[in-house]
Amino acid sequence: MRIESIRPVAVDRYLFVQVRTDDGIVGLGEASAWAHHPETAEAIRSIAEALEGEDPRLIERHWQFLHRAAHFRGAVLGAAIGAIDIALWDIAGQQLGVPIHALLGGAIRDRARVYAHVWGSARDELVSGIEDAVARGYTAVGHLSPFSDGDVVTPTSASPTRRVAEAIDAVRAFRTAAGESVDLCVEVHRRMTFAEALQFLHGIQDLRPMFVEDPLTHDNIDEMADLAARTTVPMATGERFTSIWDFQMLLRRRGAEYLRPDPGLLGGITGLHKVAVLAEANHAGLVPHNPMGPVITAASLHVAASSAAFSIQEYPEHQTGADYFASPPASEIVEGATPPVAGFLEVPRTPGLGVRLRPDAADRFPARRRPLRSRRFDDGGIAEL
Ligand SMILES: [Mg+2]
The missing domain is CATH 3.20.20.120 (Enolase-like C-terminal domain)
Incomplete structure (x- = not known):
């Protein structure tokens, strides 16, 4: 089994990823860096270039590779790796016919x-x-x-x-x-x-x-x-x-x-x-x-x-x-x-x-981006959001 494509899918305020295999299984994942979905989507596309053609069942190997391949870490990369990892577990469970747990x-x-x-x-x-x-x-x-x-x-x-x-x-x-x-x-x-x-x-x-x-x-x-x-x-x-x-x-x-x-x-x-x-x-x-x-x-x-x-x-x-x-x-x-x-x-x-993305979800609920904003103290200083 090989990974055929990895694609970010923005729906409403969420960013999902779909990983398709050459035998027709579609794994679903989600990223959580909610203030930075566009950047995360770009990171997912970048990682896709490295993983397409690989065996999706080698989850730990891919996890290690993605954490060590380019030395940089952080929220956007963590979200991209996380979303793809969830999708790979989904593929493994579907192929074996068992829930991930x-x-x-x-x-x-x-x-x-x-x-x-x-x-x-x-x-x-x-x-x-x-x-x-x-x-x-x-x-x-x-x-x-x-x-x-x-x-x-x-x-x-x-x-x-x-x-x-x-x-x-x-x-x-x-x-x-x-x-x-x-x-x-x-x-x-x-x-x-x-x-x-x-x-x-x-x-x-x-x-x-x-x-x-x-x-x-x-x-x-x-x-x-x-x-x-x-x-x-x-x-x-x-x-x-x-x-x-x-x-x-x-x-x-x-x-x-x-x-x-x-x-x-x-x-x-x-x-x-x-x-x-x-x-x-x-x-x-x-x-x-x-x-x-x-x-x-x-x-x-x-x-x-x-x-x-x-x-x-x-x-x-x-x-x-x-x-x-x-x-x-x-x-x-x-x-x-x-x-x-x-x-x-x-x-x-x-x-x-156990969950599958509805085919019409992205059309029915177009992507929404969270605006960057901050709170202010009463003296005008910046407070934690
Ligand atoms: Mg909290």
Whole structure:
């Protein structure tokens, strides 16, 4: 079997890749560097020149080659390699007639617990989103930003006192909305200084979040480790990491209890599986990152099914509206996607990934590019997005 073509396919706010073989199998992958889809598509075309004609089943060999061939790494290359890697696993599963998790040792669970990725630009929207998700059976809710999340035009306060107070109040409102027994996955989006994060974590420890994700930027693992050592609140990070070695360093320094690898950024199912093994060996929880499309959901689900370290999976529900993140239901983009039931996704049973791109998806939902933008502090300075 040979790879005949590798082609990026932009659909709505997603970037997929289709890998076709000479015997007619089509593997599907997805990239997660969402601010840089055009650049990722170009990287996919460039990699295609090297892989066309190769045996698609030599997945680890291709993974090693692509990580070492030209010495450069990062988000765009990680996304391109990740998307192609997912498609190669899809091909292997389809050819052998088994779901991908069967190639990773088999499923150790029947269902994967998910948290509802609650969308909302203001606190009242998040609170009603939490109430709605819990009413529909979710036992965990996440993507809960303690700061305003959607409107980047209104400046954000540069006062640490105001910012910390606002953030603690927000988490209190999330806990009240969710009730006492629902897991809260709080997401700070890298918007705190070390000093703010320290005070914030101290202020919310009695509210028992399952974890707080990315209070700090991901530039400095030492800083994350310092913060984690000073709080009883579990920490989560890793959605921007582009290599398994970032996770190894994080674990070695005990920078987080929960790991957030994204297969569309970290070398696909191969990369996610390797981080799952690292997590298991370090008693860390695996929480695959996924604000993206139905292919990332499916790819993550196969690793979730086969990993003892799996904790919970982010699940982006269909969102309507004019915001960039609004998107069509997964079922209109792919065949085979099933929504969660009572907060769990069923482990796929069909060969390969279990989802196929609908032939008319790209025509029905033309590509949309996310505009580059930033937040501002009230003094005019640039804040983390
Ligand atoms: Mg995040």
